[in-house]
Amino acid sequence: MWDEIWTSAGAGALAGLGVALPLGAVGALLLREGLVNGFRVAAASAAGIATVDTLYCTVATLAGAVVAPTVQRHRGVFLILSGLLIVAIGVRQLRRGLMRQARAVSEVEQVSASAAYVRFVGLTAVNPTTLVYFVALSGALATRGGSWAGPAAFVAAAGVASLAWQLVLAAIGALFGRSVGAGATRTIGVVASVLVIALGIGVLANGLGSLARP
Numbered sequence: 279m280w281d282e283i284w285t286s287a288g289a290g291a292l293a294g295l296g297v298a299l300p301l302g303a304v305g306a307l308l309l310r311e312g313l314v315n316g317f318r319v320a321a322a323s324a325a326g327i328a329t330v331d332t333l334y335c336t337v338a339t340l341a342g343a344v345v346a347p348t349v350q351r352h353r354g355v356f357l358i359l360s361g362l363l364i365v366a367i368g369v370r371q372l373r374r375g376l377m378r379q380a381r382a383v384s385e386v387e388q389v390s391a392s393a394a395y396v397r398f399v400g401l402t403a404v405n406p407t408t409l410v411y412f413v414a415l416s417g418a419l420a421t422r423g424g425s426w427a428g429p430a431a432f433v434a435a436a437g438v439a440s441l442a443w444q445l446v447l448a449a450i451g452a453l454f455g456r457s458v459g460a461g462a463t464r465t466i467g468v469v470a471s472v473l474v475i476a477l478g479i480g481v482l483a484n485g486l487g488s489l490a491r492p
Contacts, residue, residue: 283427283428283431284431285428286427286428286429286432286435287431287434287435288435289432289435290335290432290433290434290435290439291435291436291438292439293335293411293432293435294331294335294435294437294440294443295439296411297331297408297411297436297440298331298439298440298444299443302477303364303474303477303478303481304327304364304398304401304402304405305447306473306477307323307364307368307398307474308320308323308324308327308444308447308448308451309447309451309470310451310470310474311323311389311394311448311451312447312448312449312450312451312452312453312455313451313454313455313470314455315389315394316455317448317449318391319389320394320447320448320449320451321391322391323395323397323398323448324398324441324444324448325395325441325444326394326395326396326399326401326402327399327401327402327440327444328437328440328441328444329395329399330399330402330403331402331408331436331437331440332433332436332440335432335433335436339429339433340429353485354485354486354489355485355489356405357405357481357482357484357485358482358485358486358489359404359485360401360404360405360478360481361478361479361480361481361482361484362478363401363404363478364401364474364475364477364478364481365475365478365479367397367401367474367478368471368472368474368475368477368478369471369475371470371471371474372468372471372472375468375471376468
């Protein structure tokens, strides 16, 4: 039993890092959150991402390959929704950043940790790639017919690994934000918002391309 738990935990940790390490639009938003709003708000955002990763890993482990075809059929719709949401957030942040630049405002944005958590839960939830990824990795584990301990260890380790990496990104953003002046932080925030918009447009284009393909 313990061999199964440790093997599953190792596989789960690798799975969690595998889905978390690639720096996409959500990761870029998390870095900006740390840069502009500090570690506390960024850590809440990281927890939001890891929450959805853990939830999707749970669904994938319980349902296995049954879920994958349904998610894949609607992948384009999810990507479009995700792209639109990311672009909207980027535009909103860009507008605020430009206004702050014009007024040379030095204080940080008033964003609560709870609001940041909810926002990043929504952003991560509309990304179907995460669910399909976990289905591909955990389907065999879920159908192996062993005890519940292996799948539970897989899910827990994946969630912890995802949270750990997201917290690293949050800390990097927060540390970099503290190491530069207020003016440089505002400028970097504007640039980061433009990059987020560009990433969101890329996700949107990917979704439209998925719908166009037969």
